[in-house]
Amino acid sequence: MRRVFADTFYWIALLNPRDQAHDLAVSVSNGLGAVRIVTTEEVLTEFLNFFGSRGTHLRRAAAGLVEQMRSDPMIDVAAQTHAGFLAGCLLYQARPDKGYSLTDCISMNVMRRDGLIEVLTNDEHFTQEGFSCLLRD
Numbered sequence: 001m002r003r004v005f006a007d008t009f010y011w012i013a014l015l016n017p018r019d020q021a022h023d024l025a026v027s028v029s030n031g032l033g034a035v036r037i038v039t040t041e042e043v044l045t046e047f048l049n050f051f052g053s054r055g056t057h058l059r060r061a062a063a064g065l066v067e068q069m070r071s072d073p074m075i076d077v078a079a080q081t082h083a084g085f086l087a088g089c090l091l092y093q094a095r096p097d098k099g100y101s102l103t104d105c106i107s108m109n110v111m112r113r114d115g116l117i118e119v120l121t122n123d124e125h126f127t128q129e130g131f132s133c134l135l136r137d
Helices: 008-015 022-031 041-051 056-071 082-094 102-114 124-128
Strands: 002-006 035-040 075-078 118-120
Touching (some): 041 056, 041 102, 056 075
16 A cells, blocks of 8 residues: 655645645645555644644644544554654754754654655655655645
């Protein structure tokens, strides 16, 4: 079965109908077919942090989506680990000329570990590391 990684950008766009990438995220999601989505607890932390101060409705919707993700058999949420944090820090330190966030670095390491090439994002940092961004228009 095809497996793709989902970055924070994707989850934000998918949840928020006012996000400029919402229609693209929905369209790409509908076109994926049978797919297993991989994400990380770090991505979900970023996602929840983003909606933390955007009002009660979006905060509840974000929490509800994370709860759905955690119980969806077609979504794998990689757990945070100390080893993953340290490996992310190493990649972060190895790319001082890039604007990668630590969460991006941890995500890229998970993608490499799991042999994933496609990522649901428009973040050019993933392209710079050789991944295929599915939300670039």
